[in-house]
Amino acid sequence: MSRIGVFICHCGENISRTVDVERVAQVTARLPGVAIALDYKYMCSDPGQNLLKKAVAEHKLDGVVVAACSPRMHEKTFRNAARAAGLNPFLCEMANIREHCSWVHEDREEATAKAIDIVKFTVSRVKKDRALAPITVPITKRALVIGGGIAGIQAALDIADAGHQVVLVEREPSIGGHMAQLSETFPTLDCSQCIMTPKMVDVANHPNIKLYTWSEIEEVSGYIGNFQVTVRRKARSVDEDKCTGCGVCMAKCPQKKIDNAFDRNLGTRPAIYVPFPQAVPNTPVIDRDNCTRFKTGKCGVCEKVCGPGAIDYGQQDQLIVEPVGAIVVASGFDLYNIGPKPADSPYEGYGEFGYGAIPDVIDGLTFERLASASGPTGGKILRPSDGKEPKQVVFIQCVGSRAREKGISYCSKICCMYTAKHTMLYKHKIHDGQAYVFFMDARTPGKNYDEFWRRAVEEEEAVYIRGMVSRLYQKGDKVVVMGSDVLVGVQVEIEADLVVLATAVQARTGADLLAQKLGISYDRYNFYSEAHAKLKPVECATAGIYLAGACQGPKDIPDTVSQASAAAAKVMTLFAKDQLEREPIVARVNERNCAGCLACKKVCPYGAVEEKEIRDRNGNLIKTVAYVNPGVCGGCGTCQATCPSKSVELDGYTDEQIMAMIEAL
Amino acid sequence: MNNTAQKHDATPLVAESYYAAVTDALRTEAARLLSEGVVTAVIGYKEGRRHGTAGPAIVVDPARANELIFSAACVNNLALYLTKAKKGVAGTGKIAIVAKGCDLRALAGLMAESQIRREDLHIIGVACAGVFGSGADRREPLSAGNLAGKCRECSVGAPEGADIVIGTLPPLPELSPVEAEELARLEAMTPAERWAFWKENFARCIRCFACRQVCPFCYCEQCLCDRNRPQAVETTPRPAGNMAWHIVRAMHLAGRCAGCAECERACPMDIPLNLLNRKMARELKELYGHEAGLTPVEKGPLVIYREDDDQSFIK
Ligand SMILES: Cc1cc2nc3c(=O)[nH]c(=O)nc-3n(C[C@H](O)[C@H](O)[C@H](O)COP(=O)(O)OP(=O)(O)OC[C@H]3O[C@@H](n4cnc5c(N)ncnc54)[C@H](O)[C@@H]3O)c2cc1C
Ligand code: SF4
Ligand code: SF4
Numbered sequence: 007m008s009r010i011g012v013f014i015c016h017c018g019e020n021i022s023r024t025v026d027v028e029r030v031a032q033v034t035a036r037l038p039g040v041a042i043a044l045d046y047k048y049m050c051s052d053p054g055q056n057l058l059k060k061a062v063a064e065h066k067l068d069g070v071v072v073a074a075c076s077p078r079m080h081e082k083t084f085r086n087a088a089r090a091a092g093l094n095p096f097l098c099e100m101a102n103i104r105e106h107c108s109w110v111h112e113d114r115e116e117a118t119a120k121a122i123d124i125v126k127f128t129v130s131r132v133k134k135d136r137a138l139a140p141i142t143v144p145i146t147k148r149a150l151v152i153g154g155g156i157a158g159i160q161a162a163l164d165i166a167d168a169g170h171q172v173v174l175v176e177r178e179p180s181i182g183g184h185m186a187q188l189s190e191t192f193p194t195l196d197c198s199q200c201i202m203t204p205k206m207v208d209v210a211n212h213p214n215i216k217l218y219t220w221s222e223i224e225e226v227s228g229y230i231g232n233f234q235v236t237v238r239r240k241a242r243s244v245d246e247d248k249c250t251g252c253g254v255c256m257a258k259c260p261q262k263k264i265d266n267a268f269d270r271n272l273g274t275r276p277a278i279y280v281p282f283p284q285a286v287p288n289t290p291v292i293d294r295d296n297c298t299r300f301k302t303g304k305c306g307v308c309e310k311v312c313g314p315g316a317i318d319y320g321q322q323d324q325l326i327v328e329p330v331g332a333i334v335v336a337s338g339f340d341l342y343n344i345g346p347k348p349a350d351s352p353y354e355g356y357g358e359f360g361y362g363a364i365p366d367v368i369d370g371l372t373f374e375r376l377a378s379a380s381g382p383t384g385g386k387i388l389r390p391s392d393g394k395e396p397k398q399v400v401f402i403q404c405v406g407s408r409a410r411e412k413g414i415s416y417c418s419k420i421c422c423m424y425t426a427k428h429t430m431l432y433k434h435k436i437h438d439g440q441a442y443v444f445f446m447d448a449r450t451p452g453k454n455y456d457e458f459w460r461r462a463v464e465e466e467e468a469v470y471i472r473g474m475v476s477r478l479y480q481k482g483d484k485v486v487v488m489g490s491d492v493l494v495g496v497q498v499e500i501e502a503d504l505v506v507l508a509t510a511v512q513a514r515t516g517a518d519l520l521a522q523k524l525g526i527s528y529d530r531y532n533f534y535s536e537a538h539a540k541l542k543p544v545e546c547a548t549a550g551i552y553l554a555g556a557c558q559g560p561k562d563i564p565d566t567v568s569q570a571s572a573a574a575a576k577v578m579t580l581f582a583k584d585q586l587e588r589e590p591i592v593a594r595v596n597e598r599n600c601a602g603c604l605a606c607k608k609v610c611p612y613g614a615v616e617e618k619e620i621r622d623r624n625g626n627l628i629k630t631v632a633y634v635n636p637g638v639c640g641g642c643g644t645c646q647a648t649c650p651s652k653s654v655e656l657d658g659y660t661d662e663q664i665m666a667m668i669e670a671l
Numbered sequence: 672m673n674n675t676a677q678k679h680d681a682t683p684l685v686a687e688s689y690y691a692a693v694t695d696a697l698r699t700e701a702a703r704l705l706s707e708g709v710v711t712a713v714i715g716y717k718e719g720r721r722h723g724t725a726g727p728a729i730v731v732d733p734a735r736a737n738e739l740i741f742s743a744a745c746v747n748n749l750a751l752y753l754t755k756a757k758k759g760v761a762g763t764g765k766i767a768i769v770a771k772g773c774d775l776r777a778l779a780g781l782m783a784e785s786q787i788r789r790e791d792l793h794i795i796g797v798a799c800a801g802v803f804g805s806g807a808d809r810r811e812p813l814s815a816g817n818l819a820g821k822c823r824e825c826s827v828g829a830p831e832g833a834d835i836v837i838g839t840l841p842p843l844p845e846l847s848p849v850e851a852e853e854l855a856r857l858e859a860m861t862p863a864e865r866w867a868f869w870k871e872n873f874a875r876c877i878r879c880f881a882c883r884q885v886c887p888f889c890y891c892e893q894c895l896c897d898r899n900r901p902q903a904v905e906t907t908p909r910p911a912g913n914m915a916w917h918i919v920r921a922m923h924l925a926g927r928c929a930g931c932a933e934c935e936r937a938c939p940m941d942i943p944l945n946l947l948n949r950k951m952a953r954e955l956k957e958l959y960g961h962e963a964g965l966t967p968v969e970k971g972p973l974v975i976y977r978e979d980d981d982q983s984f985i986k
Pocket of ligand 3: 592593609610612613614615634638639640641642644645646656
């Protein structure tokens, strides 16, 4: 006969308000196999846990049921208490009479009856629980960081400084991300390049960082502590070991008229290029789509001029497998496209703003390039159409953001601040110019942020007009902005020389595909989801994968860097141990019964099922059966549901237990 | 019932000489395979004790290859002998097996389920005009009148993917698909009528498990339905347990059953099991475009998850 203790929690009044906890205790105390049942105001408190520990000793309990909240809340707490009292923690189960009962019912009689049922079947389950030992798996103490924007750079540096190897994978030819494109940064107006490039150089020189640029993630397998990541190193056509970064090739390349994406297509670059002069690494890449040698077979100038002979037209993509124990995803963001709506985009686009057809209507990032000392105009703000200095500039905020009718309901968080910054940068460069801003609200929480915005309005004389813009059109060499000022209640029309749209921060195109490779979840806008909005803001629900920066949602640099360091700290915490302890709630195969159909192997979402050969003493193969690698198994139970002969079962959730629970009702 | 011969048209489907020729070629091939040591055994058919019948045979000696035959009486699906009934055979080395089109589909399915490996098999395909239905007078030649129901709508008469195919079939007449017609009749019923139909049929089940024993896909070491801790299906032949058993059988075979209809042939109580199999096969085809056993697919539709899977059935 079992000796089970039932501990019923009032949860303050959360449970006892609707459930008659004393009655639950009285009734369940009489269940066969139950040695003691008692109720207490807060089971999870110290005195509550002590009640449990004392009862285990006094009544020699061999199983414990805590009827309280969801196991997600306190299962660990009570299992630890059971362990402290000398009981195997896996002989302690939660009966959820809060979320599953008191919170969702009103009728006290019925709720009490249901609570009794829940305790009853949990008692049946505990009776058939097995004592389990935790599973330990070794940890590969190397981290992968995906994305070399400021988020990825910060995370990589922190982890590397802690003494661990880091593999940093960046899709572009250089690290830097969006921050490398910015001119000066709010709220302090320090030059973005100046604070960014030293960090980029640190990455390049760090002995613990292995940098793969012009590379992408091909495949990810494994699990926390033991991932296998296949990296595709795209053919660069330049041997990184030989190249000295002298840049002769770029100077001599005859094909120079290629739109420079880094400069938002305002300038041009050669076919062999680095995106910007401070690029890390400083090794160029050949843009094969635009290179004459690749298109026609003729040319080959770069090969001839390259002193160290680093040019290699025959280079192929390379696949490299990197074992890592943790992954930080820092793949950043894209901006809302102000041009025509791409066919597969879920977003509406801005027909009323000319769909990007008016050359002097640009987005904020393009303005950053115009204002940047290293930009295509050398830091002079000149408008794209005719290179004239714009004397009237209209900034429009919330383009795409907070526009439910256009498909995005969230606030992009950074645009109020950077638009204020833009008006300042503009005023600093063109003293007699006038900036106008159309805005819905000014959202400037953050240290010194509101002060910064006020400065734009009060000292730098930007005219803020609260209202929306309904239309933009070209009139001669002006862009006419038609909007409304809702505070005054009038229509406004401004003939602008340049219009800057603060377009929404969006998830990366293809962010969903990367997420699918990693097995992490994402929201309906394709931003990656954290495990808990408040308490686990940098962890993914998938163990061992962490988030940093704008890939998780719109963020400015301070927030991005904080999150990156937090993700790095999580990785370091993981790496502080040599072995990872995992819950032993894993599937086990009954090898005698298993027919080796491997249906379980086919359905297992974790790739935990392997084949195992059973041989007799003479080494003859008797049969091949399934084997569940306990280090990999996620305990989802999919195999159990699939196995036609019921030869694989999840500990703690065996068919026998489930049937016993049903029978208890 | 559907496997029972339909008693009308008695025109022979193929000439007697066809079977003689196939049998000859079969014997020559079997003798060659055994004497050259290509295989250690040939699984085929030999003459039964009663005239006009045939039964399974395993030949290991080239001298006895002339015991092998092929005729319309060769009803058994020999794939079975590679899984449970004579499991030991599979361990002895490469094996040759005589396979009709429907048997070949079972072999392909078993390969996909890791039960056998293609490289361990030498498949001797035989072009088949159909086999006798149960109750057919074996002294008469095979005709539309005594053909098994499943063969009336067979699409795999000439097996594909075998190592060798013996025989070339003469053009065969189009026959009315009696099983499909019966299925249509059932589908036209109201759910209550259909339930009554199956209840009546399953009520007769005596739980001899002949259907299970003869099925090449029921190769589990211990059937779920024989378990008692916990007991999933009541073991005594009572209505509830019978119903449960037959639902389990149908569900476990969905997407796998190759349509050989051996279960129905073996059933002493004449329960039209192949109707259920066909129904499941049709659902699988309509829902997932899957046909069991055409090629050894790595993952069948019921063990695969795709983002674009049809989910309209979730209501
Ligand atoms: C116009 C504008 C002005 C701004 N001004 C300021 C400012 O003044 N102050 C401020 O604090 N913030 C500002 N910001 C915000 C700032 O740019 C972001 O906070 C910051 O860039 C976020 O960094 P990140 O590393 O998360 O993303 P990103 O900078 O986008 O970097 C992501 C990196 O990951 C790489 N990547 C993407 N996908 C993959 C993949 N699949 N595999 C490998 N690599 C991949 C990308 O190539 C990129 O290098 C501004 C933003 C804009 C648009
Ligand atoms: S599904 Fe069941 S029988 Fe098939 S291999 Fe897995 S455990 Fe064995
Ligand atoms: S419970 Fe089964 S299906 Fe789920 S992860 Fe473990 S082995 Fe794979």
